[in-house]
Amino acid sequence: MNTVETNVASFPVARLRRLRMTETLRGMVRETHLSPDDLIYPLFVVPGSNVKKEVSSMPGVYQMSVDQIVRECADVHALGIPAVIFFGIPEEKDEVGSGAYDTHGVVQEALRAVKKEVPDLFLITDVCLCEYTSHGHCGIVRGNEIVNDESVELLAREALSHAEAGADMVAPSDMFDGRVGAIRRALDEHDFRNIPIMSYAAKYASGFYGPFREAAESTPKFGDRRSHQMDPANSDEAIREVAQDIAEGADIVMVKPALPYLDVLYRVKQQFGMPTAAYNVSGEYAMVKAAARLGWIDEERVMMEMLTGIKRAGADLILTYFAKAAAGLLRRKR
Numbered sequence: 001m002n003t004v005e006t007n008v009a010s011f012p013v014a015r016l017r018r019l020r021m022t023e024t025l026r027g028m029v030r031e032t033h034l035s036p037d038d039l040i041y042p043l044f045v046v047p048g049s050n051v052k053k054e055v056s057s058m059p060g061v062y063q064m065s066v067d068q069i070v071r072e073c074a075d076v077h078a079l080g081i082p083a084v085i086f087f088g089i090p091e092e093k094d095e096v097g098s099g100a101y102d103t104h105g106v107v108q109e110a111l112r113a114v115k116k117e118v119p120d121l122f123l124i125t126d127v128c129l130c131e132y133t134s135h136g137h138c139g140i141v142r143g144n145e146i147v148n149d150e151s152v153e154l155l156a157r158e159a160l161s162h163a164e165a166g167a168d169m170v171a172p173s174d175m176f177d178g179r180v181g182a183i184r185r186a187l188d189e190h191d192f193r194n195i196p197i198m199s200y201a202a203k204y205a206s207g208f209y210g211p212f213r214e215a216a217e218s219t220p221k222f223g224d225r226r227s228h229q230m231d232p233a234n235s236d237e238a239i240r241e242v243a244q245d246i247a248e249g250a251d252i253v254m255v256k257p258a259l260p261y262l263d264v265l266y267r268v269k270q271q272f273g274m275p276t277a278a279y280n281v282s283g284e285y286a287m288v289k290a291a292a293r294l295g296w297i298d299e300e301r302v303m304m305e306m307l308t309g310i311k312r313a314g315a316d317l318i319l320t321y322f323a324k325a326a327a328g329l330l331r332r333k334r
């Protein structure tokens with residue numbers, strides 16, 4: 001920072017506007033470049049066939065059955081987006097989230113089908129129980145407590161079952177203690193040593209997940225997620241969370257949501273220098289869509305500004321519902 005300030009000549013010799021006069025020159029000195037390679041597209045898998053149901057609070061985002069997911073994945077791949085992340089909504093939910101670690105669960109079936117039809121697409125799975133439990137919590141509930149250690153065992157089972165079905169990477173999103181280590185051990189014991197873990201390392205208890213919970217049908221029936229997700233007021237604690245996940249074997253660490261936590265993202269990237277992901281979540285998407293529909297903002301412009309800002313703050317990877325739109329735009333601009 002200091003070097004930048006001391007090297008700046010003063011006005012009128014220095015005119016910072018000089019380099020802003022043409023688009024060519026602005027392009028030449030641009031510091032941050034967004035690319036389709038940076039993007040990961042989230043997909044919601046539901047049972048059945050020929051199902052493609054729009055999520056009302058997320059225009060352009062659909063719950064899809066496996067056959068439709070395969071078609072969608074072919075499109076995503078054709079746009080130059082390297083990876084998708086799957087979320088599953090099972091036929092039936094129960095207290096222990098059995099659908100999450102069922103060999104024939106929706107995500108497992110999607111993995112097998114997409115691996116066959118679109119082999120070059122990189123397949124990530126969200127590892128959590130909230131979409132699979134009848135109470136909508138991320139783990140086992142006893143009385144008023146969402147218990148940690150028993151839940152972690154089930155998460156490890158879920159991750160293993162995803163790897164067996166063809167997942168290229170698993171992404172635990174629960175925020176329980178010790179889950180990255182447990183998942184690493186389970187994968188290693190079963191010869192999945194080369195399957196990386198992208199941990200939702202600093203995930204906040206956020207109001208911005210509202211539309212996702214409609215998409216994933218995972219709103220908790222009682223209580224909330226504040227006993228495991230982080231307090232929005234904290235950032236030193238995020239550093240401890242990330243450090244712990246790295247120590248347990250996380251290969252990529254994530255900060256989530258993105259926009260209200262760009263300071264956390266910046267700190268995490270600066271401090272650890274790890275491959276870092278940011279999740280541009282459902283509520284961030286929905287706000288842009290809603291305001292654009294009302295004609296209050298320019299959707300494409302705001303989308304690109306948001307994604308560029310997230311990358312500038314330190315994200316190497318961005319999980320975003322805008323992935324297809326942004327990749328399409330970036331291709332047309334080239």
Ligand code: PBG
Binds near residue numbers: 209225
């Ligand atoms: C949990 C999970 C959530 C999201 C991703 N994984 C929801 C939650 O913690 O309640 C939210 C993503 C979004 O809002 O886009 N499986």
